[in-house]
Amino acid sequence: MNTLAEGSKEKLEQGRVVNDFSIQIATVNGSGSQSSNSVLMRSIFQMGIPVSGKNLFPSNIAGLPTWFTIRVNKDGYIARKAETEILIAMNPQTAIEDVKGLSSGAVCISPVELRLEAIRTDVLHYQVPFSELAAKASENMKLRKLLTNMLYVGIVAELLNIEHAQIENSIGKQFEGKTKAIDLNLNAVKIGREWAKENLKKQDPYSVEPMNKTQGKIIIDGNAATALGSLFAGVTVVTWYPITPSSSVCEQLIDYLKAHRVDKESGKASFAVIQAEDELAAIGMALGAGWAGARAMTSTSGPGISLMAEFTGYGYFTEIPVVIFDVQRVGPSTGLPTRTSQADLISAHTLSHGDTKHIVLLPGSVAECYEMAGEAFELAEKFQTPVFVLTDLDLGMNNWMSDPFAYPTKPISRGKVMTAEDINKAGTFERYRDVDGDGIPYRTLPGTDHPQAAYFTRGSGHNEKAGYSEKPEDYLYLMDRLERKYQTARNFVPVPAVSIDKDAKIGVIAFGSSDFAVQESRDQLKVANIATSYLRVKALPFTADLRKFVESHDHVYVVEQNRDAQMRDLIRLELPDMAMKIRSVKHYDGLPIDARFVTDAIMEQER
Amino acid sequence: MTAAPPTNRIGLSLNDYKGAPSTLCDGCGHDAITAQIIKAFYELGTEPHMVAKLSGIGCSSKTPAYFLNRSHGFNSVHGRMPSVATGVSMANHNLTMIGVSGDGDTASIGLGQFCHLVRRNVPMIYIVENNGVYGLTKGQFSATADLGSKAKSGVLNELPPIDLCGLAIELGCSFVGRSFAGDPKQLVALLKAAGSHRGTAVIDVISPCVTFNNHEGSTKSYKYAKEMETPLHELGYVPFFEQISVDYEPGSVQEVEMHDGSKIRLKKTERDYDPTDEINAVVTIKKAHANKEFLTGLLYINETKEDFITIMNVGDAPLATLPESVTRPPKSALDHIMAELM
Known part of the structure; x- marks a missing residue:
């Protein structure tokens, strides 16, 4: 049941493409595809191959389109990649658009009844009788819908040569302890796999082969990392109001606190988590707690930051320690609540009326979400002031590969408190x-x-x-x-990560989750004979490293994910004498920035 | 040689409970309330350093500077004192918290936070110094001004008032009182009882604004309140550390025992009012509105309701004082979490 795409024969002849492609899975939200996608991603990860997963979802609970992208990359690049090599088109609502978006020679796996082969003849189609197979997987209609997702896991596993043992492991992990669910899902994978083996003739070049690049690594989302950082920083009072994409910071923190911070003998908690009535109250509670000596935090996103403005100014002016995590989403106003952005930089930095300036930490990886959460509490108490930690939806809600986090080496310091x-x-x-x-x-x-x-x-x-x-x-x-x-x-905030290429005339500056794309882009630029140095800002206020970096390059590009080039402007204010050397690369459509975009934008300006 | 001033049970004098001189208008009802707060804490023998005073914004919210100089104070932002109090309480539940707010601060900008404070039953004394106007911005009506009440400029208030006591009871408040700045005896007893209560104790005190709302036609003036005040009972408070037994005619006194062993004694007037009856409290407040009555006293009390500290299940030692050995899990915990993520 497959039709051969024009050109794919040539591609096949060119040889196989191993461990370097992206899979996009288009489903309807609320259909339960999340577990299948996690299983697929984890199975590849467990074969030792670097992967990253991104969930592109609507601000809705059920019925709207959602896309999950798994990037498999042998070189360890984990930024978003714009092109998709393998599409799994499960959503009839978006299937036509999804297929139209593929490049020539890409692969499309879809339910046979969607008849997608008619839309693009230059794409390689694998058409699958999902309903028929689902009927084999279960007699229960409701379960059939869920198990359909595991069917495509089996089909992709067969096509890409994903080890079955790893799928078994991943399913075991996903449905920990639930034997019945494990059996049902494993069976669905098998049905898919066997059907593919018997009915599909492999005509695409993509496959996976075991590597050893993920051994000892963890997979975690940034919000869980933030929660862990707060847990090990000894947070005692946590206040929050639910808001996407930050809710899972506190939700995961609650789980960790319950597991690790309840006294086994007395059953008493060494923490308090309060779901406030709104963000006005969340920050008020955190400030009250910080004032009275607790390690206090709140976490929120754009609209919450706006609501917290008055109290944040109060905290600055009266000098009360508190940590505010802002998992940025697209604004202004309600904006695109489930899309990513770095556009709260200036508003968080100067939040509230009057002359205010806040310390802002800018983690660029899940490991830094963990570390900087800890640093934020230390800085807040050292400087007796609100400290912001700005992550974003891409970093916070997506799964990232990382080295395991290190246990804090320094004891907790409460700052200048007099007894x-x-x-x-x-x-x-x-x-x-x-x-x-x-x-x-x-x-x-x-x-x-x-x-x-x-x-x-x-x-x-x-x-x-x-x-x-x-x-x-x-x-x-x-x-x-x-x-x-x-x-x-300035002397106590995290210093930037600097990577100097001695051949480089130009520099790149970025912060936060743009790091993944910039790292990959620098390699692409190098191939195009453009050597670059790189400075990744980790905090406001800037440290002295920034001036040195800009001074030593002809000009620099500030790469960021907002419309107004907010970081560029802050750097120009910091270094007015070099303002003209500071150029901008901006990405602000709500999708995570990708390397090719950065490369193209810089090459365009370098021409 | 002057005699040493009298002292309370912890050896402090009344002066030790005073604050900075008031900067409010001469004759302001708020100053009368401040005097009773000082007296109440002195008579209770509370250690000043174990008190936290909080407020929002407005004339009333300035007053924590005028009492308990030896206590930490937090003059927060407009209408947002309840959230700060909630945080303070979580950080250190050994502190006695007293919050002073006004009718603008509580019934308008802070109504939401007030409701949620009460709903959570955060242990604190919450005083509303209620004068029906915004004093600090020169006399605009507040949301507690009575329908038809006249402003100094002659304008009539066209909206019905929010009754904070009725609202508090509706929200499950476990201690609700109403008093009058011109009735110090009742007020000090209510304040002391509130200090023994474990939960949110709301006391709405009519506190005339001598500058903007003390004229003919105002329902929050000294004259009006003095004439109209009808106490529900004669209120007495016997702290746990005093053993006074007075003989009353049987059936003429209702006694409510508090958590700390203190007792509220309610001597009946011509009314037979039981403040532990929630439904009756609501009906009484509604009827008082209909009959244009100004009822004062302990409107409602429920000593069995769990406070927020209990609900949050925190240990005896305040969270603010926990050492690193308690607040930072060991390395083995992190290793275990990491292994699960591999």
Whole structure:
């Protein structure tokens, strides 16, 4: 049941394509395809081949189109790739468009009744009687629908030569402990596999072969990594309001906390997670907790960030530690809630009215989501201020391959907190005095048993003793000290990752999840004889490394996923004398940026 | 030589519970409430450093600066004190929290947070200093102003009021009282009882604004409140550390025992009012509105409801004080999680 695409014969003759292609699975959301897609991805991963998975889904629970892409790449590139080599077109609603989007010679696996061969004759079609096979897999109509997804796993496994043992492993992992589900799903895979063996003649060049590039690696999504980082940072109060794409940070954190932070003897929790009534309350609770001495966090996305503006300014002005995770999605307004973006950079950095500047951490991998969550808590308490961690939907909700995370090496530090004994030793306590010249004052916690320990926290003007003041000199002292504190932070935030190519005249600057595409693009550019150096910003404020990097290149390209070139503008403000050297590559259609896009954009400007 | 001032059971004088001088208008009802807050904590013998005072924005919200100088204070943003209080309570449940808000801060901008605080039963004393107007912005009506109440400019209020006590009961509040800034005896008893309560204790105190809402035609003026106040009972409070037994005529006093062993004594007036009867409390409030009555006293109490700390199942030691050995799981935990992800 297959029709041969024009040109595919030649492709076959050119030889096989091993461990280097993308599979796109088009389904309807709510159809249960997620487990099948995970099984497929994990099976390839367990064969030692680098993979990455991306879920492109609608802001909807059931009935709308969804696409899952698995990129298989022997070189370890895990960014999105624009082209699809193998399409599994299971969704009748989008099948025609999906097939039209393929390049010539691509493979399309589809239900036979969709008759997709008529639409594209230059594509290699494998047509499968899914309904018939599903009937064999189960008598239950409802189950048949779910098992259809496992049928395509079997068919792809046969076509690509995925080891059956790995599929068995993955299914076991996916349906842990549920023997009945494991048996049903394994059986469906077998039915698919056997049907393909008997009925499909392999005519495409794609296949997998075992490698040893994933041994010891983990697969995890960025939100789970953020949750783990917070868990091991010793977070005690977590407040949140559900919002895509950040909900799974707190949902996964709740699971981890329940598993690891409940005292076995007393059954009591060493944490509190509060699902707030809205983001206004979520940040208010986190600030209250931070003020009273808890390690407090909240996590949200764009609209939540907007709602948190007033309290974030309060936290900055009154100097209260709190960590705010922003898993960015496409704005403005409701925007595209299930698509990815890096467009909250400036708004988070300067959130709230008046002169405000916040420390922002920018993880560029799941491992950094984990590490920077920990760093964010340390910085928030060291600097007594809200600290943002900006990830995005691509990093947060998609599955990524990574080295296992390292256990924290440094003990938890709570910053400049004075106890009653400290006050006795110092002889005095003034909440907002710059005792050490670094802009960071000392604080006390409520409950400190000392007649001088108490102070009054207020969002209105205040003097060194936390007394109400509208005096110009008090306001200037406070604002200039806050600025000094921010400047101090330059020496403590994570330094950028820099990779210098000594032949390079041009530099590339990126941050966050753009890293995957930029790394791959640099290799593509190198092939085109354009050598590049690379600096990946990991935090605001910038460190001194940025100036050095820009100075040592003819010009630099700032690659980012927003319309307004927000990072470029921040860099121009930081380095006004070199503003003209700073160019821009922007990707902002809601899909994760891909390497080819970056390469083309740079080559275009280099011409 | 002057005699040493009297002290309470922990050896502190009334002065030790005072704050900075008030900057509110002379005669403001809020200052009268502040004086009773100072008195209540002094008489309870609460350790000032174990109190956290919180507020939102407005004239009322300035007042935590005027009492308990030895307590940490948090003057938050407009209408958002409840969320801050919830966070503080989670971080350190050993603190006694007192929140002061106003009718604008609670019934308008902060209504949502007020509702959810009450719904969660976060343990704190929540005082609404209710004058029916926005004082700090010069006299606009608030959402608690009575229908037909007259503004200083002569404008009549055309919208019905939100009754915060009725709303609190509807939301499951476990302690609801209403009082008047001009009735210090009742107010101080209510405040002390609220301090013994484990859960959210809402006290709505009519607190006249002498500058913008104390004229003829206002239903929140001193004159109106004095004339109209009808106490539901004579309210007494006996703290756990005092053993006073007074003989009452049988059946004339209802006693409510609190968690800490303190007792509220309600001496009956001509009304026979049982504040543990939720339905009757709701009906009484509704009827009072219809009859234009100003009822004060303990409207509702339920000492059996679980507070938020209990629901959240945190241990005895406050979360804020937990050491790293408790808050950071061991390396073996991470190794185990990593192995599962391979």
